[in-house]
Amino acid sequence: MSTETATPVVELANVTRRYGKNYAVRDASLAIHPGEVVGLVGDNGAGKSTIVKMISGYIEPTAGTIKVQGKPVRFGSPRQARAAGIETVYQDLAIVDEMALWRNFFLGQELHRNLLGIRYLRVKEMARICDEHLAEVGLTSVESSHQTAATLSGGERQSLAISRAIHFDSQLLVLDEPVAALSVRETRRVLEAIEDLGVLYIDHNMDHVLPAADRIVIMHRGTISRVVQKGDLTVDELSDAVAESGTAAADNGG
Ligand SMILES: Nc1ncnc2c1ncn2[C@@H]1O[C@H](COP(=O)(O)OP(=O)(O)OP(=O)(O)O)[C@@H](O)[C@H]1O
Ligand SMILES: [Mg+2]
Structure with a gap:
């Protein structure tokens, strides 16, 4: 086309x-x-x-x-x-500076699990996916996706957003x-x-x-x-x- x-x-x-x-x-x-x-x-x-x-x-x-x-x-x-x-x-x-990296990664598109009618965030899974993607785009200074975004430089923020684009297609x-x-x-x-x-x-x-x-x-x-x-x-x-x-x-x- x-x-x-x-x-x-x-x-x-x-x-x-x-x-x-x-x-x-x-x-x-x-x-x-x-x-x-x-x-x-x-x-x-x-x-x-x-x-x-x-x-x-x-x-x-x-x-x-x-x-x-x-x-x-x-x-x-x-x-x-x-x-x-x-x-x-x-x-x-x-x-969002105050939020952990994984939260920023999934902002508005969080993964949930239903347990007895209550919705829980699938935190471990989101953190794992975020860690994988950050490694993929070469964000090596990040130790864990549980740290807040306030620690990232301008370029690192952009890398996070780019890894998000890839994950969410x-x-x-x-x-x-x-x-x-x-x-x-x-x-x-x-x-x-x-x-x-x-x-x-x-x-x-x-x-x-x-x-x-x-x-x-x-x-x-x-x-x-x-x-x-x-x-x-x-x-x-x-x-x-x-x-x-x-x-x-x-x-x-x-
Ligand atoms: N919140 C606002 N209130 C009033 N005027 C605004 C506001 N935001 C932008 N403007 C005006 O709109 C015009 C366009 O601004 P814009 O930020 O889109 O320009 P730009 O092309 O991105 O410029 P730059 O290359 O400097 O980033 C400017 O004259 C700016 O002053
Ligand atoms: Mg501008």
């Missing part, structure tokens, strides 16, 4: 997010297909993280529709987005400014592990985005100003395009 005909894993149709009178994102339409890596670039304040927060359930759009596998969704919380197969990797959000992996060393290598690892995964990848460094992405979406001041295909532009041309899109949008919009 070609990516053009397959149902997008996630699609934004005319999505807007306002804060008071200000538009953080305005009328943005964007689709991520199975097996596709979409790069999202743009200046500071362009609206990239606002897009990410809407997709991952931290905020709701003011207008427009988000679809997962073709079905309109309204996420009231990050848990709901995760349950729908959207795994988001950022440096700070996504992980996510539909979409969102990487908002991942730690540089992690980005390209881990993205590839997850792509290999999960068939038909879509990836939305945000990075200021065009040297990272260009080799990783099949398609690159350029944002400026809340709107999508241009979409380029892999191979159409060099790193320098892409950097220029990001800067120029600013000039063009400013000329158009005043």
